[in-house]
Amino acid sequence: MCVSKPIQLEFLRLDMERLGDSKLEHGSETMKKNEDGHSDPAWNLAELLERVDNDQELLRDLLNIFKEDFPLTMRSLEVAVAAEDLKNAARLGHTLKGMLSSLGGVRTAAAAARLEVIASAGETASLKGALDALKCEAASLLPELEAYMAEVRH
Amino acid sequence: MKILIADDDALSRRLLEKTLERAGYEVTAVENGKQALEQLSKLEGPRLALLDWVMPELDGPGVCRAVRKRSEQTYVYMVLLTSKGTKEETVLGLESGADDYLTKPFNAEELRARLRVGERILLLEDRLVEARENMRFRATHDPLTSLLNRGAIMDLLARELHRSHREKKSTTILLGDVDHFKQVNDTYGHVVGDEVLIEIANRLLGSVRSYDFVGRYGGEEFLVVLNSCDPAFAPGRAEELRRSVSNRAIQTAKGSLNLTMSLGALMSSDWGLRTVEELLHEVDTALYQAKASGRDCLRMARPIARTEPVPAPLLQPMRLRR
Numbered sequence: 001m002c003v004s005k006p007i008q009l010e011f012l013r014l015d016m017e018r019l020g021d022s023k024l025e026h027g028s029e030t031m032k033k034n035e036d037g038h039s040d041p042a043w044n045l046a047e048l049l050e051r052v053d054n055d056q057e058l059l060r061d062l063l064n065i066f067k068e069d070f071p072l073t074m075r076s077l078e079v080a081v082a083a084e085d086l087k088n089a090a091r092l093g094h095t096l097k098g099m100l101s102s103l104g105g106v107r108t109a110a111a112a113a114r115l116e117v118i119a120s121a122g123e124t125a126s127l128k129g130a131l132d133a134l135k136c137e138a139a140s141l142l143p144e145l146e147a148y149m150a151e152v153r154h
Numbered sequence: 155m156k157i158l159i160a161d162d163d164a165l166s167r168r169l170l171e172k173t174l175e176r177a178g179y180e181v182t183a184v185e186n187g188k189q190a191l192e193q194l195s196k197l198e199g200p201r202l203a204l205l206d207w208v209m210p211e212l213d214g215p216g217v218c219r220a221v222r223k224r225s226e227q228t229y230v231y232m233v234l235l236t237s238k239g240t241k242e243e244t245v246l247g248l249e250s251g252a253d254d255y256l257t258k259p260f261n262a263e264e265l266r267a268r269l270r271v272g273e274r275i276l277l278l279e280d281r282l283v284e285a286r287e288n289m290r291f292r293a294t295h296d297p298l299t300s301l302l303n304r305g306a307i308m309d310l311l312a313r314e315l316h317r318s319h320r321e322k323k324s325t326t327i328l329l330g331d332v333d334h335f336k337q338v339n340d341t342y343g344h345v346v347g348d349e350v351l352i353e354i355a356n357r358l359l360g361s362v363r364s365y366d367f368v369g370r371y372g373g374e375e376f377l378v379v380l381n382s383c384d385p386a387f388a389p390g391r392a393e394e395l396r397r398s399v400s401n402r403a404i405q406t407a408k409g410s411l412n413l414t415m416s417l418g419a420l421m422s423s424d425w426g427l428r429t430v431e432e433l434l435h436e437v438d439t440a441l442y443q444a445k446a447s448g449r450d451c452l453r454m455a456r457p458i459a460r461t462e463p464v465p466a467p468l469l470q471p472m473r474l475r476r
Contacts (some may be wrong), residue, residue, distance in 0.1 A: 051169070051262060058172050094208050095163055098237050101259045102166045113237075116390045 048104035089118035108137040156200035160190035187212025207236030215250030222251035231272035299355035307369025335374040414450035
C-alpha cells in the first residue's frame with residue numbers, strides 16, 4: 001500500500017481501514033501498486049539522484065549515514081512500541097519518515113508516516129501492526145540499498 | 155551569504171548542507187533548536203535559516219518565536235522545512251514567525267528559489283536600515299563639518315551632566331570660537347570660510363578621544379565635551395585643542411591662512427547643581443574673557459555654586475555673539 005505525500009489524514013485513515021480488511025503481502029516484491037494503480041518502487045533511485053544533482057559521492061555519504069542511523073532509530077522505535085510509549089513512537093516515526101523520504105524510500109517512508117499518525121492519535125492497539133508493516137517495507141528497501149552500495153564500491 | 159541549517163536527522167542535514175554549499179552559501183549546520191537559537195543570536199550570525207519542525211531541545215516554531223521576540227537584532231529570514239504538511243500546520247508554522255514553509259523531501263531547485271526570495275527580503279531590509287541610518291545621521295550632524303549638530307551635542311551634554319552627577323565622574327565642557335573668522339569670510343569669501351571650518355572641525359576631532367564629543371555649536375563656535383577627564387589634566391587637554399588650530403596654517407583655495415581659537419572651559423568639579431543652560435552661560439563667559447584677554451588663549455570658568463536641586467536639565471538654546 002502506498003500513500004502519496006502530502007499525506008492527508010482522511011485518506012490515511014481509509015488506507016488503514018483497508019489494511020485491516022485485507023492481508024497484504026510485504027517484502028515479496030519491490031514494486032507495489034498505489035491507489036491510482038501506479039507502481040511505487042521500494043527505492044526511487046532516479047528521484048534521489050536528481051535530488052543530489054547526480055553527485056555519487058554525496059549519494060554514498062547519504063547511504064552510509066542511513067546505514068548507521070536507520071538500525072539505531074528502528075531499535076529505539078521497537079523499544080518505544082513495546083513499552084507503548086506513544087510520544088516517543090510518534091517522534092521516532094517522524095524521524096524515520098523524514099530520513100526515508102529524503103533517501104527516496106517512498107513506501108517505507110509512508111509506512112513510517114502511518115506509524116507516526118497512529119502513535120500521535122493514541123491508537124495503541126494499532127501500533128504493533130504499524131511497526132510490522134514498517135519492518136516489512138524496510139525489508140524490501142534495505143537489500144536494494146545494499147545492492148547499490150556494493151555495486152558502486154566496485 | 156551565511157545560512158543556518160537545523161535538523162536532527164543527519165541524512166537530511168548532510169543533503170541540505172551539500173545542496174546549499176553548491177549554491178554558494180556559507181553553511182552552519184546544527185542538530186537541535188537550542189543550538190540554532192545560539193547561532194542566530196550571534197552578532198554576525200546567519201540571517202537565513204532553514205529549520206526542521208521537529209527537533210530536540212527546541213522545535214522549529216519555538217526557534218522562530220524566540221528569534222521574533224528580539225527586537226534589537228537584524229532580521230532573520232526563516233524557512234520551516236519539515237515533512238508535516240497539513241494546512242493547519244502550515245498556518246501554525248507561519249504564525250510562529252517563519253517567513254516560508256517547505257515540505258520534505260525538498261526539491262533542490264524550489265529550495266534555492268525560495269532562499270533567493272529570502273535574500274531579496276534581507277537586501278531590502280539592509281537598504282531600509284541604511285536609509286534610516288542616513289536620515290538619523292543627517293538629523294544629528296552638521297552637513298558642512300559632519301560634526302554633531304547643536305541639538306545633538308546639547309542632548310549629549312545633558313546626558314553627560316546626569317551621568318557625571320550620578321557616577322561622580324569628571325567631565326569638562328569647552329566652548330571654542332575661531333578668532334576673527336568674520337574677516338576670513340569678508341576677505342576670502344564663504345567658500346574659503348567653509349574650508350576653514352571643515353579643517354578646524356577635523357583638527358578638533360583628531361585631538362580628542364573616541365568617547366569625547368565634538369559639535370558645531372554655532373557659526374564658528376565649537377562645543378567639546380571631554381568625558382571622564384581628570385580635572386588636573388583638563389586645562390592641558392584644552393590647550394592641546396587650542397594649539398591644534400594655531401600650530402599650523404590652514405590650506406585653502408586662496409592660500410594658507412594662520413588662524414587661532416579662543417576657548418572657555420568649565421570642569422564638572424565646578425558644576426554644582428546647575429542646568430545645562432547655566433553651565434553653558436558660564437563657559438561662554440569664560441570664552442568672552444579669553445577674547446577680552448587678546449584671543450588665542452584659554453580661560454577657565456569661575457562658577458558660583460548653586461545649592462538648590464534641579465529636576466532636569468533645561469535645553470534652551472543660547473545665542474551669544476562675539
